[in-house]
Amino acid sequence: MSDDAIQVQGAMKRYGAVMAVDDVSFNVAPGEFVSLLGPSGCGKTTSLRMIAGFIDPSGGAIRVHGRDVTYLPPERRDLGFVFQNYALWPHMTVAENVAFGLKLRKKSRSFIKDKIEESLSVTGLSGYAARLPRELSGGQQQRVALARALALEPQVLLMDEPLSNLDRALRVVMRRELKELQARMKMTTLYVTHDQEEALSMSNRVVIMNKGRVEQIAAPYELYENPATTFVADFVGITNFLEGVVVDTEPGWVGVRLETGQVLRAVIRQPVSRGSAVRALIRPERVTLSTAPIDGLNVLRGRVVLSEYFGAVLRYTVRLDDGGTLRSEVHNFDGFIAPGEQVWICALPEHLRVIPHERRAGE
Amino acid sequence: MTRLDFGAVALRLFTLLMMIFLIFPILVTLVVAVNPREFILPPSGFTLDWFKAAWSSQTFLRGMGVSLVLGVVSATLANALALPAAMAMVRHDFRGKAALNLILMSPLLIPTTIFSLALYIWFVRIGYGAGLLPLFVGHTVHVMPYAMRILTASLHNFDPSYEEAARNVGAGRVRTLFSVTLPVIRTGLISSFALCFILSWNDFPISVFLAPPGWTPLPVELYSYIKFQYDAVAAALAASLILLSVVAMVILDQLAGLRRVLRS
Numbered sequence: 001m002s003d004d005a006i007q008v009q010g011a012m013k014r015y016g017a018v019m020a021v022d023d024v025s026f027n028v029a030p031g032e033f034v035s036l037l038g039p040s041g042c043g044k045t046t047s048l049r050m051i052a053g054f055i056d057p058s059g060g061a062i063r064v065h066g067r068d069v070t071y072l073p074p075e076r077r078d079l080g081f082v083f084q085n086y087a088l089w090p091h092m093t094v095a096e097n098v099a100f101g102l103k104l105r106k107k108s109r110s111f112i113k114d115k116i117e118e119s120l121s122v123t124g125l126s127g128y129a130a131r132l133p134r135e136l137s138g139g140q141q142q143r144v145a146l147a148r149a150l151a152l153e154p155q156v157l158l159m160d161e162p163l164s165n166l167d168r169a170l171r172v173v174m175r176r177e178l179k180e181l182q183a184r185m186k187m188t189t190l191y192v193t194h195d196q197e198e199a200l201s202m203s204n205r206v207v208i209m210n211k212g213r214v215e216q217i218a219a220p221y222e223l224y225e226n227p228a229t230t231f232v233a234d235f236v237g238i239t240n241f242l243e244g245v246v247v248d249t250e251p252g253w254v255g256v257r258l259e260t261g262q263v264l265r266a267v268i269r270q271p272v273s274r275g276s277a278v279r280a281l282i283r284p285e286r287v288t289l290s291t292a293p294i295d296g297l298n299v300l301r302g303r304v305v306l307s308e309y310f311g312a313v314l315r316y317t318v319r320l321d322d323g324g325t326l327r328s329e330v331h332n333f334d335g336f337i338a339p340g341e342q343v344w345i346c347a348l349p350e351h352l353r354v355i356p357h358e359r360r361a362g363e
Numbered sequence: 364m365t366r367l368d369f370g371a372v373a374l375r376l377f378t379l380l381m382m383i384f385l386i387f388p389i390l391v392t393l394v395v396a397v398n399p400r401e402f403i404l405p406p407s408g409f410t411l412d413w414f415k416a417a418w419s420s421q422t423f424l425r426g427m428g429v430s431l432v433l434g435v436v437s438a439t440l441a442n443a444l445a446l447p448a449a450m451a452m453v454r455h456d457f458r459g460k461a462a463l464n465l466i467l468m469s470p471l472l473i474p475t476t477i478f479s480l481a482l483y484i485w486f487v488r489i490g491y492g493a494g495l496l497p498l499f500v501g502h503t504v505h506v507m508p509y510a511m512r513i514l515t516a517s518l519h520n521f522d523p524s525y526e527e528a529a530r531n532v533g534a535g536r537v538r539t540l541f542s543v544t545l546p547v548i549r550t551g552l553i554s555s556f557a558l559c560f561i562l563s564w565n566d567f568p569i570s571v572f573l574a575p576p577g578w579t580p581l582p583v584e585l586y587s588y589i590k591f592q593y594d595a596v597a598a599a600l601a602a603s604l605i606l607l608s609v610v611a612m613v614i615l616d617q618l619a620g621l622r623r624v625l626r627s
Contacts, residue, residue, distance in 0.1 A: 052527075052531060053530070053531075054527050054530075073530065073535070074527065074530040074531050075530045075531070075532075075533045075534055075535055078533075079531065080531070081527070081528065081531040083524050083527070083528060085522065085524060087522065087524035087525055087527065087528040088528075089525055089528070089529070089543055089546075089547065090525075090547060091546045091547055091549070100529070100532055100534070100542070101532030101533050101534075104532065104533045104534055104538070105533060148528075148532070149532075152532060152533075
């Protein structure tokens with residue numbers, strides 16, 4: 001584990017009676033792109049700022065390439081940081097912003113000049129060296145902030161919601177550029193965002209945080225397909241939940257009895273005991289609807305209450321006969337099902353995941 | 364429409380009257396300063412003799428020098444003290460913050476004469492009386508609340524992530540202060556310094572109580588002069604200072620954007 005670029009162990013931050021970060025541990029491998037994802041107030045930015053050294057942790061340890069930096073001042077950590085509001089020094093030109101850190105390192109004048117040129121060209125800003133930050137657009141300012149960080153060739157790049165102040169179209173473009181640049185330079189990156197699309201599309205792994213704690217650490221695919229907790233399932237994408245009780249277990253599979261008495265077969269990742277309350281969940285795109293009666297395992301009956309057409313996708317809201325609601329998404333459709341029509345719903349066992357009901361303080 | 368016009372005309376008239384009211388004393392001073400006959404209006408000619416007399420008076424020149432040194436030193440000290448205090452006030456929450464703020468601002472609440480007298484009595488008690496140290500301390504304490512006000516406003520607008528960004532690229536605390544914080548709040552610093560200097564330059568009560576012999580600032584010299592002399596030398600000196608102030612205002616505006624400062 002000591003060759004990790006970043007290792008966070010049991011990090012904590014207490015503000016009065018509130019635990020902003022509560023026993024958070026994760027690691028980032030060299031060259032890896034890891035995101036901290038969660039709703040606002042989940043502790044992701046606080047965690048990042050502790051790694052950068054802007055906030056002193058109340059407990060735990062932070063290592064960068066094996067070196068304990070927990071209580072080092074920020075200027076001695078050798079980490080790049082890109083701020084949400086860019087934080088470009090307004091009295092310095094673009095070139096001076098980029099050069100500041102290099103001058104502190106007593107680099108030669110020609111080295112600094114080359115480095116400015118290189119990092120500005122990498123970020124697509126050649127020709128802007130003499131501008132002041134206020135003469136640039138938001139997207140350009142963010143590029144300067146990136147160039148300023150990259151010029152120092154930091155061991156790790158930390159980014160705090162760098163795209164959230166940009167408009168949506170630009171955000172998507174910048175997201176791709178950033179990912180492409182990161183992959184090309186093999187830059188170890190820890191990225192904080194509340195935007196799940198950003199986290200899923202850019203990261204090798206995602207750390208999902210909630211209320212100061214880590215909910216799950218996994219690759220984007222794993223996160224979406226195998227959420228470890230209801231919070232993760234709910235926060236990442238749209239999920240249908242079915243409440244029930246375990247009546248039957250075998251390795252990898254369980255039978256879940258719904259309130260109606262119907263038993264559904266579902267996949268299980270963590271062991272659960274018979275009789276425990278669980279939630280079975282299924283993604284809307286895995287739910288198939290049929291207007292003709294179908295027989296077989298895991299078939300439910302209901303009535304369409306709403307159908308919404310979005311071009312590429314058609315979304316149905318279905319009221320189940322037992323009173324619950326399911327959402328279904330169809331991508332290759334050949335005809336609408338009108339609201340009010342009776343439908344048979346198929347939730348294939350391999351697409352139905354069971355998560356134990358969490359019993360946690362505050363819930 | 365006619366009602367509206369009447370309102371507009373009334374407002375203009377009122378504004379004009381107020382401007383005359385404000386400018387009239389200055390105008391009288393300027394007229395008296397170039398009038399050959401002392402204090403008799405309307406003016407009967409034009410002369411620069413009073414100016415010559417004012418600018419060749421050793422007493423006034425020395426007073427001006429004293430005021431200049433006093434203003435620069437107390438403005439510098441006040442800002443050097445007010446900056447860290449304002450930083451603590453803006454960036455941290457601590458017990459007794461409101462009380463401390465009140466204490467730091469208290470020179471504003473107490474009439475300057477009372478304040479000067481109290482300071483004088485206190486310095487006498489601890490064995491100083493009037494003297495150089497009491498004079499500089501008095502001026503510094505007197506102008507510091509104004510520096511606090513302006514610097515607090517500047518720091519409220521200062522984004523702390525500028526400092527974090529500097530620390531992140533390798534600058535220590537001191538380097539960050541001088542390379543980032545101070546340049547970014549430059550406008551506030553310049554206007555704070557200018558205001559402190561002007562307040563010290565204009566002060567009369569503190570200097571009367573605390574200035575030692577040989578260190579009489581200009582306002583006190585002027586006062587003793589006009590108490591006994593009935594010529595226009597004082598008016599000429601005042602006129603010179605008004606003109607100097609105008610020049611200073613223009614320079615300050617170019618340097619720091621006075622309009623922005625006055626608006627904040």
